[in-house]
Amino acid sequence: MPASTVKRVTAADVARSLGLSRATVGFVLNDTPGQTIPEATRARVLAEAKRLGYRANTAARALASGRSRIILLVLPDWPLDYSMRTHLDEASLALDKAGYSLVTMTPHPGGHARPLWETLRPDVVIGMTPFEADRLAEIRASGVEHVIPSVPAGEFGAVGDLGYVDGPRLQVEHLVARGRSRLAFAASPDPRLADLVAQRRDLAAQTLRERTGTELVAAASMTESSAPDHLRAWMAAGVDGVVAYNDDVAALVLGAALRSGVRVPEDLAVVGHDDTPLARLLVPALSSVRIDTAGIGRYLADLALSAATGTPPPVAGPETDAYLVERETS
Structure with a gap:
């Protein structure tokens, strides 16, 4: 059977297979807090879900919770050199450990692709450089609650003292x-x-x-x-x-x-x-x-996580500083 016609296993299928209520199975699969479900029942549900090939509908879950657990990083149209790759690798790793996915996009002059902040509904949009005022307004109008930097390019506070x-x-x-x-x-x-x-x-x-x-x-x-x-x-x-x-x-x-x-x-x-x-x-x-590009990547991830979770923003430390390494050419 073609992959496109395979029926997706749902929570209702798991409930039917076990003879349990849809609500009970839903509480287990969604790890709903405040529910007193016996551990034996929880184990049965998880085992049957695995056997049947159940996979959570992340889009529906994101819609219901209002959170996609996606961080969208908007890159300037720069070449992906060694420093940039290190920066992105470390930010992606730090976010993954926290249960978030890092997605990058690079808007190109004259480009016609639909912006990812409209299609992905990310929890946070963060820019490597400050956004122009019209771009910042566009992102906010799409429903994104958290944008970093939150001040347009050229205004006081648009660039930190890193x-x-x-x-x-x-x-x-x-x-x-x-x-x-x-x-x-x-x-x-x-x-x-x-x-x-x-x-x-x-x-x-x-x-x-x-x-x-x-x-x-x-x-x-x-x-x-x-x-x-x-x-x-x-x-x-x-x-x-x-x-x-x-x-x-x-x-x-x-x-x-x-x-x-x-x-x-x-x-x-x-x-x-x-x-x-x-x-x-x-x-x-x-x-x-x-420049500690790995450290800056971790700092960027911490900024995004603080916005997504409502925790205090990180304090810029030594990892955001630059210093000169003297060698033989000077």
Whole structure:
């Protein structure tokens, strides 16, 4: 018989097989609190349900309880790099242990797919970045009670004071402390990251201005083909330190420097961001900003669980901070 025509085993089938009332079986299968059902009866119901192949109708249960036990994480349209994968893996594991499922979606510009907050009815919708005001209103209008962040992008409180956003500040402060005064910013060419690249570049420029009163000498997007030309121009302009958007970009700068005979760190210091395994494998090993992406994933899960269960929100701890790991390139 085709799978689509197989009749679903219901609680009524279990009750009929055992000669028990539908209510009694329902109380057992739904683990309804406040019911005094003998343990022997409970064991019989569970054993028969397993024998018959009963599976709870989770959609109906969610409708009846008003809870889907689904957390929807809305991702920006960024590449799923090492840091993002670690972040998502840890958040998913933490939520699974609490009995919740993590579902992710990435809205694309001009996309036509129906948003998952309308089709899944998640208990919580959480964004990796603050939602625009119209998107936030759209999510709430769909019936989602808990949205994180709850404040639109650009408004006070939309972004917390979590330390991991301070990576560019740490990069610049480290280079300045090493006596580097003419800094350049090496950016990612991926257009999906344009906003994040601009945020990190602007924070690096602001920090340099605050610490030394000077400006970045240059900023450029690095590709395998363009890195040598940018490096030659930077060295001619007296650049002695590079703040890289991430470790992949830093590796392009480092490779171009080594192939052109530029000594690292004697002539040029390079600092990456994210402290991926690549940073430790490069020769010379790359100084980088370490972010506890697994810890941030757990913190994100705790935020979602606090909203779903009505418990106090977690307090940001060391796992949400960034710090610089000094290696051979600086």
